[in-house]
Amino acid sequence: xxxARDITAAIKQKIDKIxxxxxxxxxxxxxxxxxxxxxRDYPNRSGKGLRxxxxxxYCEAFxxxxxxxLRTAAALELFQNWxxxxxxxxxxxxxxxxxxxxxxxxxxxxxxxxxxxxxxxMWEMLLSNEDELGEVxxxxxxxxxxxxxxxxxxxxxxxxxxxxxxKWELSPExxxxxxxxxxxxxxxxxxxxxxxxIAGFNGDFDEQIESVGLELGVAFQIRxxxxxxxxxxxxxxxxxxxxxxxxxxxxxxxxxLREASETDKAELLRVMSKPRDxxxxxxxxxxxxxxxxYDSIGYxxxxxxxxxxxxxEGFEKLSFPGPLEAVEDxxxxxxxxxxxxx
Amino acid sequence: xxxARDITAAIKQKIDKIxxxxxxxxxxxxxxxxxxxxxRDYPNRSGKGLRxxxxxxYCEAFxxxxxxxLRTAAALELFQNWxxxxxxxxxxxxxxxxxxxxxxxxxxxxxxxxxxxxxxxMWEMLLSNEDELGEVxxxxxxxxxxxxxxxxxxxxxxxxxxxxxxKWELSPExxxxxxxxxxxxxxxxxxxxxxxxIAGFNGDFDEQIESVGLELGVAFQIRxxxxxxxxxxxxxxxxxxxxxxxxxxxxxxxxxLREASETDKAELLRVMSKPRDxxxxxxxxxxxxxxxxYDSIGYxxxxxxxxxxxxxEGFEKLSFPGPLEAVEDxxxxxxxxxxxxx
Numbered sequence: 001x002x003x004a005r006d007i008t009a010a011i012k013q014k015i016d017k018i019x020x021x022x023x024x025x026x027x028x029x030x031x032x033x034x035x036x037x038x039x040r041d042y043p044n045r046s047g048k049g050l051r052x053x054x055x056x057x058y059c060e061a062f063x064x065x066x067x068x069x070l071r072t073a074a075a076l077e078l079f080q081n082w083x084x085x086x087x088x089x090x091x092x093x094x095x096x097x098x099x100x101x102x103x104x105x106x107x108x109x110x111x112x113x114x115x116x117x118x119x120x121x122m123w124e125m126l127l128s129n130e131d132e133l134g135e136v137x138x139x140x141x142x143x144x145x146x147x148x149x150x151x152x153x154x155x156x157x158x159x160x161x162x163x164x165x166x167k168w169e170l171s172p173e174x175x176x177x178x179x180x181x182x183x184x185x186x187x188x189x190x191x192x193x194x195x196x197x198i199a200g201f202n203g204d205f206d207e208q209i210e211s212v213g214l215e216l217g218v219a220f221q222i223r224x225x226x227x228x229x230x231x232x233x234x235x236x237x238x239x240x241x242x243x244x245x246x247x248x249x250x251x252x253x254x255x256x257l258r259e260a261s262e263t264d265k266a267e268l269l270r271v272m273s274k275p276r277d278x279x280x281x282x283x284x285x286x287x288x289x290x291x292x293x294y295d296s297i298g299y300x301x302x303x304x305x306x307x308x309x310x311x312x313e314g315f316e317k318l319s320f321p322g323p324l325e326a327v328e329d330x331x332x333x334x335x336x337x338x339x340x341x342x
Numbered sequence: 343x344x345x346a347r348d349i350t351a352a353i354k355q356k357i358d359k360i361x362x363x364x365x366x367x368x369x370x371x372x373x374x375x376x377x378x379x380x381x382r383d384y385p386n387r388s389g390k391g392l393r394x395x396x397x398x399x400y401c402e403a404f405x406x407x408x409x410x411x412l413r414t415a416a417a418l419e420l421f422q423n424w425x426x427x428x429x430x431x432x433x434x435x436x437x438x439x440x441x442x443x444x445x446x447x448x449x450x451x452x453x454x455x456x457x458x459x460x461x462x463x464m465w466e467m468l469l470s471n472e473d474e475l476g477e478v479x480x481x482x483x484x485x486x487x488x489x490x491x492x493x494x495x496x497x498x499x500x501x502x503x504x505x506x507x508x509k510w511e512l513s514p515e516x517x518x519x520x521x522x523x524x525x526x527x528x529x530x531x532x533x534x535x536x537x538x539x540i541a542g543f544n545g546d547f548d549e550q551i552e553s554v555g556l557e558l559g560v561a562f563q564i565r566x567x568x569x570x571x572x573x574x575x576x577x578x579x580x581x582x583x584x585x586x587x588x589x590x591x592x593x594x595x596x597x598x599l600r601e602a603s604e605t606d607k608a609e610l611l612r613v614m615s616k617p618r619d620x621x622x623x624x625x626x627x628x629x630x631x632x633x634x635x636y637d638s639i640g641y642x643x644x645x646x647x648x649x650x651x652x653x654x655e656g657f658e659k660l661s662f663p664g665p666l667e668a669v670e671d672x673x674x675x676x677x678x679x680x681x682x683x684x
Binding site for chain 2: 032091157158160
């Protein structure tokens with residue numbers, strides 16, 4: 001674990017420097033200063049840097065140099081930051097990286113707008129690749145990020161519409177499809193393909209990399225959902241049980257609804273269907289009891305382990321022309337992403 | 343007026359075809375179909391097409407061909423559509439182009455996400471210029487749009503933070519600065535510079551065009567603010583008096599607050615400071631009375647006229663290498679933008 005943290009910390013430090021140099025800092029119009037402060041808020045909260053680290057390591061593993069991947073890696077970090085500003089509003093989340101979400105601090109209107117402004121800085125970061133990577137690769141990376149945005153908004157839409165339409169009858173496959181789009185693309189698939197692209201690999205391995213990234217990303221999200229139930233808030237940084245309050249259709253919930261007796265299922269639905277503000281701590285505890293009764297967390301853990309193993313097997317089959325060290329670091333990182341405790 | 347409508351209608355038709363061909367249509371996952379429908383919703387409501395029309399005409403006036411400007415013009419229309427999805431949420435608006443705003447129809451979470459998804463399609467549209475315009479112009483247009491996004495989000499932030507912080511002591515200059523950023527850049531400056539860029543003019547006239555666009559854009563926004571008070575809802579498409587309910591700091595309000603007696607000013611502030619849901623029709627009528635008492639609408643009209651005249655004078659000084667017809671059409675369009683009744 002600490003080895004993985006060393007790897008990500010070293011890269012994160014370089015990325016952060018690029019990000020904070022690129023974000024606007026001071027403005028003579030007083031009101032705009034607040035916008036700039038809001039844009040720097042989430043990037044300033046210490047994220048793990050898993051996405052940029054993968055991008056840099058994949059670039060090296062495919063024979064490229066770190067320096068060439070840093071701006072794209074920074075753009076991935078900016079993507080994560082602006083999209084979660086919007087996601088936090090959409091999900092009604094209270095905590096992000098241990099502090100109140102941006103809209104809880106500044107209100108929804110300013111937060112939506114700050115997310116849009118930060119998105120602009122992400123595209124700008126990608127465009128700034130032109131000098132070092134040339135026009136063709138720069139445009140290719142822009143297209144890759146656009147595909148990522150399409151996927152992520154589709155996945156987020158699916159999840160939100162389940163909540164909006166009170167849809168509960170879902171299968172693990174429904175969850176997988178949502179999760180691949182919502183999380184796996186931007187968390188694992190695109191960081192890897194971007195790294196390969198920067199190193200000069202034009203689509204040769206895309207399908208294999210995509211398959212590894214999708215499995216790894218789903219395993220990562222399931223792990224995240226489990227930590228949301230059983231994690232340590234000081235480490236995890238989000239509200240423990242937040243997914244229950246927000247009515248999220250996690251793999252645990254889907255499993256429990258399918259396995260539970262009629263009575264238990266009815267109770268689970270009654271509690272989960274309540275609006276967020278009406279759910280009590282007792283409600284959340286009751287959901288946890290039912291998850292335990294039907295071993296739904298055990299089921300999800302097993303599901304995630306299988307996904308992680310499939311990802312690792314797929315990864316072993318990739319042939320990397322670059323240095324062994326980067327490949328070894330990637331393996332450490334992959335293990336960390338599916339076994340982390342925060 | 344009808345001449346201006348003929349000009350815009352002809353171009354809007356071509357733009358719409360490109361937009362609807364590019365937006366995703368059908369998806370096998372049921373929930374995603376709703377996202378696609380939401381993305382098509384605002385583009386389907388008949389906007390006037392002022393921004394794309396300017397882009398095409400400026401391209402022609404600078405000696406370029408219409409065909410080359412159409413995709414960028416379509417991207418401008420997409421910008422307007424996704425940004426107003428978010429603005430409508432931020433401003434708490436109820437009506438857009440004569441129908442309920444997207445978030446009133448589908449809720450805030452899905453609407454924020456649909457705006458983000460539509461933004462992705464705008465960037466994709468710009469990237470699709472590559473085949474016809476080449477890499478250099480494509481990248482230049484992307485940078486221009488990024489600058490537009492920075493400006494627009496700054497302007498929107500300024501206006502929102504006035505509302506958020508209950509700031510009322512504002513000068514016409516404060517309004518101008520907000521309005522140039524929020525409206526003028528994307529409504530007039532960028533359509534013109536984009537057209538010139540496509541035609542092959544690389545920054546030679548940018549400052550002059552920018553100055554014309556800023557004046558025209560401010561005149562356009564003041565006209566919009568006046569129509570918001572005195573317009574015909576069937577033509578205007580937004581809620582009449584909506585700006586009063588939303589607490590917008592229009593030029594009329596700023597003027598009235600500066601001119602009114604202490605008693606009238608106190609009353610105006612008392613009414614305007616109420617949360618949107620607590621404002622009554624009588625409140626809105628009382629604000630209108632005070633605007634009339636101090637001739638604040640007359641002041642704004644005069645201000646807009648001066649801005650419009652300055653814009654027209656600046657426009658006359660531009661030397662266009664392209665056909666006279668495009669220049670004449672632009673003049674008709676400019677007159678329409680500052681004198682329109684809807």
